[in-house]
Amino acid sequence: MPGKHQDPNQVELLQGTLDMLILRTLQWGPQHGHGVGQAIRRSSADLLKIERGSLYPALHRLEAQGLIASEWKASELNRRAKYYALTAAGRKQLAKEQSKWKLLVKTIARVMRTA
Amino acid sequence: MWWRFWNRKRRDEELEEEIAHDLFLETEDLVQSGMPRREAEFASRKDFGNVLLVKETTRETWSWRSLETLAQDLLYAARTLRRSPGFAATSILAVALGVGVNSAIFTIFDQIAFRPLPVKDGDRIVGIYETFHGQFDRKMHGNTHMLSYAEFQNFQSRNRVFSEMAAYAEVRRLTLAGLTPEAVSGVLVTRDYFKVLGGTMILGREFVDEELSSPRPVAILSNAFWQHRFGGDPAIIGKAIRLNQTLFTIVGVTAPGFLGTTATPPQLWLPLSLQPVVMADLAPPEPQNFMAADNLGWLSAIGKLKPGIQSRQARAGLQFLAAGMDAAYPGRITEVGMLPSTFLMNPDARTVVLIGGTLVMAAVGLVLFVACANVANLLLVRATLRQREIAIRLSIGATRGRLIRQLLTESTLLAFLGAFLGLLSAQKALAIGRTLAGVSNDLSLNAHVLAYTLLLAVAASLMFGLVPALQATSPNLSGALKEEGSIVGRRFRSSKLRNRLVTLEVAICCILLVGAGLLVRGLINLNSLDPGFYVKRVFLTSLDLRLHNYGDVRAAAFYRELLARIDSQAGVQSALAAVTPLSGVRMARVTPDGEPAADGVREANFNIVSPNYFDVLGIRLIQGRNFTEAEAGGRHPVAIVNEAMARAYWPGQNALGKRFLYGPQPAVVIGVATDVRSINISRLDGPLFYLTMNPNSQPLAVITRSADDRPLAGAIQQIVRQLDPTVLSSVHTMEDNLEHETSPTRLASRLALLLGLLSLALAAVGIYGVTAYVVSQRTHEIGVRMALGAGRSGILRWMISEAMRPVCIGIAIGLPLAAAGSLASSSLLLGVRPLDPVAFLAMAAFLAMIALIASWVPARRATRVDPMIALRYE
Numbered sequence: 001m002p003g004k005h006q007d008p009n010q011v012e013l014l015q016g017t018l019d020m021l022i023l024r025t026l027q028w029g030p031q032h033g034h035g036v037g038q039a040i041r042r043s044s045a046d047l048l049k050i051e052r053g054s055l056y057p058a059l060h061r062l063e064a065q066g067l068i069a070s071e072w073k074a075s076e077l078n079r080r081a082k083y084y085a086l087t088a089a090g091r092k093q094l095a096k097e098q099s100k101w102k103l104l105v106k107t108i109a110r111v112m113r114t115a
Numbered sequence: 116m117w118w119r120f121w122n123r124k125r126r127d128e129e130l131e132e133e134i135a136h137d138l139f140l141e142t143e144d145l146v147q148s149g150m151p152r153r154e155a156e157f158a159s160r161k162d163f164g165n166v167l168l169v170k171e172t173t174r175e176t177w178s179w180r181s182l183e184t185l186a187q188d189l190l191y192a193a194r195t196l197r198r199s200p201g202f203a204a205t206s207i208l209a210v211a212l213g214v215g216v217n218s219a220i221f222t223i224f225d226q227i228a229f230r231p232l233p234v235k236d237g238d239r240i241v242g243i244y245e246t247f248h249g250q251f252d253r254k255m256h257g258n259t260h261m262l263s264y265a266e267f268q269n270f271q272s273r274n275r276v277f278s279e280m281a282a283y284a285e286v287r288r289l290t291l292a293g294l295t296p297e298a299v300s301g302v303l304v305t306r307d308y309f310k311v312l313g314g315t316m317i318l319g320r321e322f323v324d325e326e327l328s329s330p331r332p333v334a335i336l337s338n339a340f341w342q343h344r345f346g347g348d349p350a351i352i353g354k355a356i357r358l359n360q361t362l363f364t365i366v367g368v369t370a371p372g373f374l375g376t377t378a379t380p381p382q383l384w385l386p387l388s389l390q391p392v393v394m395a396d397l398a399p400p401e402p403q404n405f406m407a408a409d410n411l412g413w414l415s416a417i418g419k420l421k422p423g424i425q426s427r428q429a430r431a432g433l434q435f436l437a438a439g440m441d442a443a444y445p446g447r448i449t450e451v452g453m454l455p456s457t458f459l460m461n462p463d464a465r466t467v468v469l470i471g472g473t474l475v476m477a478a479v480g481l482v483l484f485v486a487c488a489n490v491a492n493l494l495l496v497r498a499t500l501r502q503r504e505i506a507i508r509l510s511i512g513a514t515r516g517r518l519i520r521q522l523l524t525e526s527t528l529l530a531f532l533g534a535f536l537g538l539l540s541a542q543k544a545l546a547i548g549r550t551l552a553g554v555s556n557d558l559s560l561n562a563h564v565l566a567y568t569l570l571l572a573v574a575a576s577l578m579f580g581l582v583p584a585l586q587a588t589s590p591n592l593s594g595a596l597k598e599e600g601s602i603v604g605r606r607f608r609s610s611k612l613r614n615r616l617v618t619l620e621v622a623i624c625c626i627l628l629v630g631a632g633l634l635v636r637g638l639i640n641l642n643s644l645d646p647g648f649y650v651k652r653v654f655l656t657s658l659d660l661r662l663h664n665y666g667d668v669r670a671a672a673f674y675r676e677l678l679a680r681i682d683s684q685a686g687v688q689s690a691l692a693a694v695t696p697l698s699g700v701r702m703a704r705v706t707p708d709g710e711p712a713a714d715g716v717r718e719a720n721f722n723i724v725s726p727n728y729f730d731v732l733g734i735r736l737i738q739g740r741n742f743t744e745a746e747a748g749g750r751h752p753v754a755i756v757n758e759a760m761a762r763a764y765w766p767g768q769n770a771l772g773k774r775f776l777y778g779p780q781p782a783v784v785i786g787v788a789t790d791v792r793s794i795n796i797s798r799l800d801g802p803l804f805y806l807t808m809n810p811n812s813q814p815l816a817v818i819t820r821s822a823d824d825r826p827l828a829g830a831i832q833q834i835v836r837q838l839d840p841t842v843l844s845s846v847h848t849m850e851d852n853l854e855h856e857t858s859p860t861r862l863a864s865r866l867a868l869l870l871g872l873l874s875l876a877l878a879a880v881g882i883y884g885v886t887a888y889v890v891s892q893r894t895h896e897i898g899v900r901m902a903l904g905a906g907r908s909g910i911l912r913w914m915i916s917e918a919m920r921p922v923c924i925g926i927a928i929g930l931p932l933a934a935a936g937s938l939a940s941s942s943l944l945l946g947v948r949p950l951d952p953v954a955f956l957a958m959a960a961f962l963a964m965i966a967l968i969a970s971w972v973p974a975r976r977a978t979r980v981d982p983m984i985a986l987r988y989e
Contacts, residue, residue, distance in 0.1 A: 033137055034136065034140045034141065037137075052163050056133070056134070056173045061176040064176060079136060081133075082129065082133045
């Protein structure tokens with residue numbers, strides 16, 4: 001099993017949120033698979049680590065759904081890399097997911113406060 | 116299709132590159148943070164995880180993934196099978212055998228019982244029958260569900276549910292005159308018969324009203340008959356043929372492919388009004404003109420539903436009309452029934468065929484089961500051989516589901532290849548059989564058969580594929596990689612399963628063989644049975660002088676002269692009879708002692724015979740006397756009854772001198788004859804009485820017995836020709852009658868024997884395969900035993916007893932099952948008791964012997980093991 005010794009501070013990714021995170025990451029511009037993984041990790045201050053075994057299937061699934069598009073371009077180290085970018089549909093989907101997420105967080109927080 | 120593979124290849128390469136790029140960046144990051152390159156490469160790989168698994172799960176997200184996997188699995192399966200051609204050929208052949216037999220039998224079954232009539236709008240056509248309830252008295256010619264002409268006319272003229280209706284009746288006894296007279300069958304039909312069925316004429320026309328309102332001898336030929344008897348003569352219309360001595364004008368020839376509504380297509384169709392002409396051989400008390408008899412059921416009816424009318428509504432409509440007819444017959448309740456149009460629209464016959472067909476389908480299903488058990492066995496052996504391959508694939512990340520899918524694809528491929536081959540051979544065999552039997556029925560492939568075969572293929576693949584696949588991939592791989600280890604335990608487990616499969620095969624085979632044994636025994640018994648009258652050297656001549664406008668006096672003179680001339684040959688003696696044994700029955704209502712029928716009507720069979728009938732056939736009179744010549748010449752109310760009738764009507768009394776009425780006529784018993792088997796060879800006749808000739812009852816057949824083996828047929832026919840060259844005679848033997856009587860049993864026993872032997876061959880292959888495998892797996896063990904002093908015969912005994920254990924258990928399971936099946940279907944067994952010990956024991960012994968041979972051949976190989984080589988091995 002990959003990644004056996006996990007940082008105890010790392011948090012488990014909530015089910016179904018990976019797609020949203022990927023879309024959000026791509027909002028700043030096209031990125032390749034490795035870059036997406038790194039970006040999520042960095043913006044979560046190393047608390048979230050995305051397994052490649054989840055990342056790549058998710059990227060390909062989103063591409064098949066038409067939410068992101070891919071293009072082969074030269075990367076920063078001058079190697080051919082597959083860059084993913086948000087499509088119009090992806091942008092709409094991200095907006096939807098974000099508002100849903102905010103509502104969820106608010107609701108859960110309220111429940112937890114009153115409990 | 117190819118672009119997909121190409122596309123797939125490119126996508127695969129891209130994914131590869133994407134992952135490589137990820138690893139590269141990761142490594143670069145680590146290198147920049149100061150890690151040595153080699154270490155960085157290793158660390159990034161470790162961080163990434165299982166590359167193969169990531170690739171695999173990513174591929175899963177591609178939308179056309181499942182189809183791709185299927186294609187990939189199929190290719191892989193095909194390659195694996197090609198690498199072991201022996202295994203592939205054996206399995207495919209076994210499946211082909213099993214599926215082929217099933218598919219062929221189903222085609223016949225479907226054609227008779229389920230396929231709508233092959234005519235335009237066949238699914239809009241229904242068969243109409245009647246069932247009677249309550250107190251009623253109905254005459255019939257055919258079966259109890261048939262309509263009378265008056266009933267049909269009532270339905271036809273007053274219903275609002277059918278666009279057209281037609282009625283028909285089969286006529287089997289037709290003789291077509293010619294250089295060699297030919298027996299043909301015809302169907303009497305009403306005018307709209309062809310219209311309902313959408314049958315068109317290739318030549319001439321359909322029947323017209325005048326031909327139906329008054330008897331005019333016209334006929335329509337079937338296309339096949341026109342082709343083979345008249346060479347497709349284009350000028351046939353208007354020509355005449357002579358049928359039963361009447362000249363018929365041909366008015367039409369049906370288009371090819373029109374088969375009518377009867378299971379055996381007739382050679383010709385005649386207008387219904389000709390019934391009195393073509394059935395002129397009926398003697399009183401049967402009515403002569405069926406069309407005028409309002410309470411005589413003799414017609415089958417069909418109707419074409421009007422658009423939008425369901426058969427349920429149609430039945431309600433006719434039921435209403437039938438209630439009106441019941442008013443004329445107090446106490447009778449008619450229930451109208453309908454069946455979808457098939458070649459089997461008579462409900463009684465349909466029930467018999469459905470029961471028989473289900474039994475046959477069950478038997479062939481069992482053969483397929485044996486075939487599947489065999490293939491499962493082979494797959495188990497293969498799974499053991501492929502254990503390492505499977506273990507490796509599991510350990511490098513293949514999921515169990517994936518491997519099961521792969522293995523199932525392999526077995527499905529086998530099943531479909533086998534089913535395809537089976538279907539092809541079934542079609543071929545049916546085509547050949549159709550030509551040999553001269554059947555014109557359409558037995559070609561249709562959607563029903565294709566669907567059924569597909570279903571069988573899927574069922575077969577699951578039957579033999581699932582268990583071996585589950586077992587082969589059972590999560591126990593750590594040991595398998597270690598070469599020896601748990602293999603022994605695993606081998607033990609799968610060998611137990613293999614033995615169970617052999618047990619199953621043997622049990623099924625035992626059931627089929629015992630079934631065949633019972634039928635064959637029945638047939639032998641029937642043939643060696645003493646029917647109570649002479650069978651050998653008895654010739655039966657049928658003539659029909661009625662059709663030659665012979666009056667009764669002239670006919671009597673003709674027969675006197677005929678018998679005198681036949682009997683002038685040495686050792687030859689002839690008698691006359693209305694019905695010859697084993698060729699049909701006559702029935703009459705009988706009221707004993709002249710009392711009116713109070714507690715229901717009783718029926719008895721009867722025959723009209725000349726005084727020497729008993730002598731010629733060797734039927735003994737045990738009481739009273741025979742008819743006298745004087746009685747045969749006049750109208751004397753005398754009868755001879757058989758023992759069964761004496762017992763049934765006058766139990767515990769002397770039947771002699773007793774009086775009874777048959778129909779309205781009185782008779783007095785003058786003699787009692789022994790019971791014989793003249794109606795159904797498998798049992799003694801029920802109540803039966805004999806009347807003697809009177810000037811009004813013309814005999815129909817001459818029964819001649821010869822003292823030696825001289826063939827008499829030619830001589831008799833010549834004598835008939837000398838007397839009257841226009842009279843047609845047909846001569847056959849009593850043995851022909853007997854053979855005809857036993858033909859269904861003969862057919863059934865042949866089929867059962869074929870299926871039994873087929874399953875036996877399959878089971879033998881299974882036993883052989885398992886024993887051979889065990890021998891090859893235990894070479895080491897055998898070597899050890901031999902080294903320790905076991906003799907060759909000891910080894911042989913050991914191997915055979917190992918192999919025979921599941922066989923014996925199988926027989927022990929199969930015999931009681933066969934007994935249960937035999938008891939349940941005992942009504943179908945003729946001439947043998949359902950628990951006939953000979954059939955059971957002989958078949959069990961036969962099966963055991965074949966099993967012994969099948970295990971002895973490979974077991975002998977075990978005795979040739981050289982202990983030194985066996986011990987050094989491994």
